[in-house]
Amino acid sequence: MIPEPVTPETLEDGARPTPWSVAIDDRCTACGACLSTCPEHALLPAPRRPVVVAERCSGCGECVEICPRGAITDVWTR
Ligand code: SF4
Numbered sequence: 001m002i003p004e005p006v007t008p009e010t011l012e013d014g015a016r017p018t019p020w021s022v023a024i025d026d027r028c029t030a031c032g033a034c035l036s037t038c039p040e041h042a043l044l045p046a047p048r049r050p051v052v053v054a055e056r057c058s059g060c061g062e063c064v065e066i067c068p069r070g071a072i073t074d075v076w077t078r
């Protein structure tokens with residue numbers, strides 16, 4: 001089932017939008033801390049920085065919180 005598009009105006013207080021994903025920028029040091037944090041296994045190890053599997057991301061924000069470099073940011077996927 002394809003989810004309905006979500007806009008900031010349609011969100012309830014505190015709700016995280018879906019579809020949702022994260023981006024990892026060049027502040028990443030490949031420490032790996034975010035990999036085991038993701039409950040959806042949406043972050044996969046890679047040599048330079050983790051790869052984000054956007055289709056798996058639930059938008060929980062756990063990885064954004066745990067990254068010691070502030071390298072992960074929330075992004076809209078559609
Ligand atoms: S926690 Fe941050 S610095 Fe560490 S691998 Fe993940 S994105 Fe990179």
Ligand code: SF4
Nearest residue numbers: 038057058060061063
């Ligand atoms: S926001 Fe949550 S589901 Fe998405 S990549 Fe980060 S930890 Fe995983």
